[in-house]
Amino acid sequence: DQQVKQNSPSLSVQEGRISILNCDYTNSMFDYFLWYKKYPAEGPTFLISISSIKDKNEDGRFTVFLNKSAKHLSLHIVPSQPGDSAVYFCAASAGLGGGNKLTFGTGTQLKVEL
């Protein structure tokens, strides 16, 4: 049972434009959501997170939006840069009750083209 879903395995965007990566979840106990970026042969790198009490969190070029009623979150990258090309994972946790384990989506490969 895939509780966190990233339905787009890949996304291609032109440099300078907006990249929008999407993530859906099914477990209503999730209360904290994170985005990680992963380059080949490296571990995931934390990008940005959002608590379920918020609907938006911004950090520089990265903004995460959370729509709890739709059980949907998205990551916006503006403007996109070639160095952003990587696999992006959405993750969720259920706080103390969930043991703080992260449940990951299967990832979206972002390619930013010149």
Added chain:
Amino acid sequence: DSGVTQTPKHLITATGQRVTLRCSPRSGDLSVYWYQQSLDQGLQFLIHYYNGEERAKGNILERFSAQQFPDLHSELNLSSLELGDSALYFCASSPGTGGGEQYFGPGTRLTVT
């Protein structure tokens, strides 16, 4: 650099063997998590230790075990290895157990032949 270290980086071994993967968390972090990333799957949670105690288990096989030592480093032991155990194994750490960000190491790539 996340501050989490993992050794070895690569490991090649035969079926039926036993291996130990090692992880050192970021300075000050008391929680260590292990995840497995197989070829066709996302990252799957295996186990969580906090300050030496097991806190949560995920889809960890009985052939796998882990522990966290007093100096907070952790080891993941994989025994009776099968071809399907070939994967990337990541360790992550966080300061406590209150949720929030986890910081990942570079991973150990295990190949079972």
